[in-house]
Amino acid sequence: MRHCMSPLDFSVDELDQLMGLAADIEENPDKYSHACDGKRLATCFYEPSTRTRLSFESAMLRLGGQTLGFASADSSSASKGESVSDTLRIISGYADICAIRHPKEGAPLVASLHSGIPVINAGDGGHAHPTQTLADLYTIKSLKGRLDHFTIGLCGDLKFGRTVHSLISALVRYEGVHFVLISPEELKLPSYIREDVLEKNGATYEETESLEDAMPKLDVLYMTRVQRERFFNEDDYVRLKDRYILDNDKMKLGREDMIVMHPLPRVNEISVEVDDDPRAQYFTQAKKAVFIRMALILTLLGIQVDKNIPQPTNNPSSEKGGEKC
Amino acid sequence: MLNISGIHEGYVLDHIKAGTSMKIYHLLKLDELKDATVAIIMNAKSKKMGHKDIIKIECPLGSIDLDTIGYIDHNITVDVIKNDSIIAKEKLALPKVLKNVIKCKNPRCITSIEQGLDQVFILTDAKKEIYRCRYCEEAYTEKETI
Ligand SMILES: [Zn+2]
Numbered sequence: 001m002r003h004c005m006s007p008l009d010f011s012v013d014e015l016d017q018l019m020g021l022a023a024d025i026e027e028n029p030d031k032y033s034h035a036c037d038g039k040r041l042a043t044c045f046y047e048p049s050t051r052t053r054l055s056f057e058s059a060m061l062r063l064g065g066q067t068l069g070f071a072s073a074d075s076s077s078a079s080k081g082e083s084v085s086d087t088l089r090i091i092s093g094y095a096d097i098c099a100i101r102h103p104k105e106g107a108p109l110v111a112s113l114h115s116g117i118p119v120i121n122a123g124d125g126g127h128a129h130p131t132q133t134l135a136d137l138y139t140i141k142s143l144k145g146r147l148d149h150f151t152i153g154l155c156g157d158l159k160f161g162r163t164v165h166s167l168i169s170a171l172v173r174y175e176g177v178h179f180v181l182i183s184p185e186e187l188k189l190p191s192y193i194r195e196d197v198l199e200k201n202g203a204t205y206e207e208t209e210s211l212e213d214a215m216p217k218l219d220v221l222y223m224t225r226v227q228r229e230r231f232f233n234e235d236d237y238v239r240l241k242d243r244y245i246l247d248n249d250k251m252k253l254g255r256e257d258m259i260v261m262h263p264l265p266r267v268n269e270i271s272v273e274v275d276d277d278p279r280a281q282y283f284t285q286a287k288k289a290v291f292i293r294m295a296l297i298l299t300l301l302g303i304q305v306d307k308n309i310p311q312p313t314n315n316p317s318s319e320k321g322g323e324k325c
Numbered sequence: 326m327l328n329i330s331g332i333h334e335g336y337v338l339d340h341i342k343a344g345t346s347m348k349i350y351h352l353l354k355l356d357e358l359k360d361a362t363v364a365i366i367m368n369a370k371s372k373k374m375g376h377k378d379i380i381k382i383e384c385p386l387g388s389i390d391l392d393t394i395g396y397i398d399h400n401i402t403v404d405v406i407k408n409d410s411i412i413a414k415e416k417l418a419l420p421k422v423l424k425n426v427i428k429c430k431n432p433r434c435i436t437s438i439e440q441g442l443d444q445v446f447i448l449t450d451a452k453k454e455i456y457r458c459r460y461c462e463e464a465y466t467e468k469e470t471i
Contacts, residue, residue, distance in 0.1 A: 083439050104435040106460025110442060125433045127461055192464075196450075 002300055002314045003112040003119045007133040007170045014312035015170075019138045021311045022295040026142075026288070029062065035298060035305045036065030042095035043069030044087065044111075045122070046102040051264065052122055052131075055286070056099045059293035068095060085114035092116035097301055100124075118300035118314070126162050131296065132263055133166040135289035140220055142288065143259050143281060149176035153214045155244055156182075156224035156269060158189040163263045164224055165193055172201035179205035180214045184243050186236070187226070211244050215253035221246075223262045223269050223282075247271040254279065261285050331364070331381065336389065337404040338380040343368050346378035349397060352426070353389050355382065392420040396427075396456075421448050423456060427465055434461035 003009075010018060025032050041060040043053050048071055057067045084102065088111040091098055099120040100108045105127035112119040123129040141147050152171065154164050158181055168189075171177045179198065181189050188207065198205050208214055215221070223246055231237040246260065251274055254260075262270055262282040274280050298305070302314035341349060346365050350356070355363050361384035371377040382389065386407060394401055395417035403415040423446040429436045436442055436458065445459040456465045 084435065085439065102435070104438060105431065105433050106435040106458065109460050110435050110439055
């Protein structure tokens, strides 16, 4: 059995297969519409995240499966003090696969240790959100045609933004990715990511405070939201949240074939006027996230619809090397 | 040089940083060893260290887990004694996994609320001696124990 705790659980080759499967699903949805007939996905959300939960549910429904679950801790036994491990032992009897979101970091791993079914980490506090990263990779791959030899600008909160940290860790495995880190001094990328991830893997990067200066260099611009809950001081938040606002004037500085991404929801860091620009791809990104989640569900359940479309094994320990999962 | 003639079978832990021997005594759970005789020498003079602590343990070989002290201080030297003589000098390595030795300090970590969960840390960078919580992956750099 295989779980999904981190995007790095998959080797680069396996990610290629996963994205290839997602692309086939996107092109031929009918082929997969009964792949999960009779299977159930449990969405165990200990904190609300409507967008992520609906994305998972949509993925399972499009595969012909069914879903059950809870949308916040108030409506679950967690509010009565039941442990994550107990909940998962019980859910294992109700469903075939589980997506768990939890405010505490490492909760999905604990869940997976006690689960009889594959567990997907659907976000655990500031720690990880692997399916977001898989969606980001798949979006870049399908819109730019490759995951190597391009320049990506990451803009906004690079200090606390787990989406950014996770994306960087995933992208350094590809050759020739150049990172332009755009943030105010207070929200710079932490030194441990610069040293242990970027430099250790020989990735090239530059840091700047100016989005305008960075724009002309970029193949991909990844915008992020500055999150209020990360700040102790409301004044700091108010001052920093409006530091970067992408509008049509700034878009004029960008290349014609650049794409703009955002994990959504946005607050005001991308002005709505940009939505009509063909380079704005954040809604496409949200749509593509469903296909990569479908590919992930199929993979973890060990369901192969088309023998000509390779997919990662759901039993990595039996493979040589025994990929960590 | 202190003699070790008092020990028939057991261990001599030498070059312990002065003042830390009691911590190591508890960490090795020497108080729980029923048939062990333990001698603690504190603040002994040392050419190399100025002052040091020494722990002598008379006990059947294999009854203490030396890995945990590798985490606390891997400069500690261990003489293994059998039939009144030193049969081996062990060098302590940093243990790859620490189970219930240190406690995760990240308040957002699942270990802060989940009952009955072991505290597990994994050595992720032997050079920098960095352990990370198995669950939240926060690095733990202080040399403190539960
Ligand atoms: Zn932790």
